[in-house]
Amino acid sequence: MSERDVLADRLAALRVAASEAARPPGVAAVRRTVARRDARRTLAGAFVVLLVAVAYVLAGATGREPGPVVPPTMTPTPTATPTPSTVETTTAPPPGTSTAASGRGCGYGSSRGPSILGGDELNVSPGDYWSRCPSARVRVVAATYEWDVGSQRYTRAHVTTIYLTAATPTAPVPTPELDPIASVCGYAFVVTGTDVDLPAALPTSLADDWDMSYWYTHGYGSPAIQQWRTAPGFHQSTICQPAPSGSP
Numbered sequence: 001m002s003e004r005d006v007l008a009d010r011l012a013a014l015r016v017a018a019s020e021a022a023r024p025p026g027v028a029a030v031r032r033t034v035a036r037r038d039a040r041r042t043l044a045g046a047f048v049v050l051l052v053a054v055a056y057v058l059a060g061a062t063g064r065e066p067g068p069v070v071p072p073t074m075t076p077t078p079t080a081t082p083t084p085s086t087v088e089t090t091t092a093p094p095p096g097t098s099t100a101a102s103g104r105g106c107g108y109g110s111s112r113g114p115s116i117l118g119g120d121e122l123n124v125s126p127g128d129y130w131s132r133c134p135s136a137r138v139r140v141v142a143a144t145y146e147w148d149v150g151s152q153r154y155t156r157a158h159v160t161t162i163y164l165t166a167a168t169p170t171a172p173v174p175t176p177e178l179d180p181i182a183s184v185c186g187y188a189f190v191v192t193g194t195d196v197d198l199p200a201a202l203p204t205s206l207a208d209d210w211d212m213s214y215w216y217t218h219g220y221g222s223p224a225i226q227q228w229r230t231a232p233g234f235h236q237s238t239i240c241q242p243a244p245s246g247s248p
Contacts, residue, residue: 106133108195108221114138116193118224122164122171124193130166138164140191140224142174143198147185147235149242154188154202154230176227186234187227194221208232 105112112132115125124130124138140162145154158177164170176182176189188202192215199220206214210228215221234240 106136108193114193115222116140116191116224118173118191120173122162122173122191122224123169124164130169134166136165138193139195140164140171140193141198142191142225143189144176144178144182145188145202146179146182147187147240148201149181149185149240151201152235152242153204154186154207154235156198156200159198173225181240182229184234184237185240186229186231188230189225189227190215190220190223191225192221192223194219196220202230206230207235 104110106129107113112126112129114129114133114136116138117123117125122140130136142160142162143156144158146157147153148155157179160174160177162171162174174191176187178187188206190198192198196219199218202214205211206228207230210230212226212228215223215226
């Protein structure tokens with residue numbers, strides 16, 4: 001056989017092999033490919049359905065609809081409202097008019113106006129006051145002042161207001177309402193008839209002097225009772241002074 005024939009045979013064999021490799025797949029091969037793709041789609045769909053079902057089961061356990069997580073809203077914590085430092089007790093004003101409006105000579109400061117007397121009980125002088133001023137109501141204030149470490153002054157700690165009338169012309173004598181610090185740092189106590197409020201704090205000078213005329217000379221009436229325990233020996237005690245700077 002010549003070399004030409006050998007080359008022809010080899011070229012023929014190569015054509016056969018190339019045609020076999022390039023032949024499109026048959027019907028069976030196509031069906032297998034489609035089946036594999038359908039299986040993958042079915043598996044993916046089942047996985048999505050499973051995820052949705054799990055989400056609803058978890059939502060049902062917590063009682064909420066599934067949805068995005070929303071951060072909680074921060075609500076400011078309310079602060080406590082500071083309470084007044086003075087404890088006040090006031091009896092309900094009885095029917096009638098104030099001393100200043102109940103007629104000439106019936107108000108505080110007039111020549112025949114009321115004066116509050118102490119003793120076993122509170123009462124009004126002069127003796128004919130109620131017959132002249134039957135509709136008046138006489139205001140009596142009892143106040144306790146105690147040492148305040150922060151301001152270094154005697155400040156009003158307790159106030160009781162009492163009203164005397166023709167129907168109730170007397171009342172029990174008030175007594176000081178003292179906090180524990182008063183036994184160490186001192187206090188002042190007054191019961192006086194007045195239509196004005198007593199000062200919130202006493203002048204610093206009173207801390208070193210028992211000024212028996214202070215209330216009257218400053219327009220707070222003529223006291224029926226007053227007690228002073230305000231000498232320097234009381235309020236200069238260590239417990240009555242502010243803590244040294246830098247101490248806990």
